[in-house]
Amino acid sequence: xxxxxxxxxxxxxxxxxxxxxxxxxxxxxxxxxxxxxxxxxxxxxxxxxxxxxxxxxxxxxxxxxxxxxxxxxxxxxxxxxxxxxxxxxxxxxxxxxxxxxxxxxxxxxxxxxxx
Amino acid sequence: xxxxxxxxxxxxxxxxxxxxxxxxxxxxxxxxxxxxxxxxxxxxxxxxxxxxxxxxxxxxxxxxxxxxxxxxxxxxxxxxxxxxxxxxxxxxxxxxxxxxxxxxxxxxxxxxxxxxxxxx
Numbered sequence: 621x622x623x624x625x626x627x628x629x630x631x632x633x634x635x636x637x638x639x640x641x642x643x644x645x646x647x648x649x650x651x652x653x654x655x656x657x658x659x660x661x662x663x664x665x666x667x668x669x670x671x672x673x674x675x676x677x678x679x680x681x682x683x684x685x686x687x688x689x690x691x692x693x694x695x696x697x698x699x700x701x702x703x704x705x706x707x708x709x710x711x712x713x714x715x716x717x718x719x720x721x722x723x724x725x726x727x728x729x730x731x732x733x734x735x
Numbered sequence: 736x737x738x739x740x741x742x743x744x745x746x747x748x749x750x751x752x753x754x755x756x757x758x759x760x761x762x763x764x765x766x767x768x769x770x771x772x773x774x775x776x777x778x779x780x781x782x783x784x785x786x787x788x789x790x791x792x793x794x795x796x797x798x799x800x801x802x803x804x805x806x807x808x809x810x811x812x813x814x815x816x817x818x819x820x821x822x823x824x825x826x827x828x829x830x831x832x833x834x835x836x837x838x839x840x841x842x843x844x845x846x847x848x849x850x851x852x853x854x855x
Binding site: 624626629653655660661662663664665668708712722723725726727728 | 768
């Protein structure tokens with residue numbers, strides 16, 4: 621099946637620092653999604669990217685859909701303690717038939733923010 | 736807001752038991768998914784369903800089955816639980832239909848809060 625490589629696997633940073641994480645794929649995706657999972661909860665969507673080259677912001681978060689459609693990055697600026705959690709990149713083909721809606725997940729980046 | 740409810744947050748069962756995990760959604764979404772989440776592996780798709788009584792195998796269906804008798808409910812079944820099925824299980828739903836282009840055809844999934852299942 622398709623593989624997504626997400627890095628780094630974990631990050632320990634000081635409050636106020638910027639964070640960057642990325643995903644690369646061996647396959648092309650039509651959609652890239654970034655989710656965050658707080659402890660004890662399900663993943664929640666942060667940013668959705670639908671077009672190659674697209675750069676989208678959501679508050680302190682910025683994500684880009686790579687031109688080749690095989691990669692994406694997520695940046696968090698001026699981190700705060702509530703940014704802690706696991707961040708997942710996911711790729712979605714979004715085609716018809718049995719591929720519809722199927723997500724391929726990266727391994728996750730565990731973010732720890734020290735006050 | 737989409738609400739995806741998983742029946743149990745924590746569950747402890749014994750090896751060999753038949754285990755049912757339930758997921759209910761309130762948004763009339765056609766598509767529902769079951770994942771398991773393990774450290775360092777991300778989320779892996781077990782089964783999914785496009786409509787009532789329809790099911791498709793995901794990437795790791797072995798040892799599991801599913802049931803979708805009503806649109807709002809998608810059940811994951813461990814036929815004979817084993818210790819390697821100890822994991823966090825996440826249910827997700829998705830609106831829209833295959834074949835639509837653009838954002839309508841690429842809506843993000845909405846997740847429940849998960850069931851942490853321990854098999855002893």
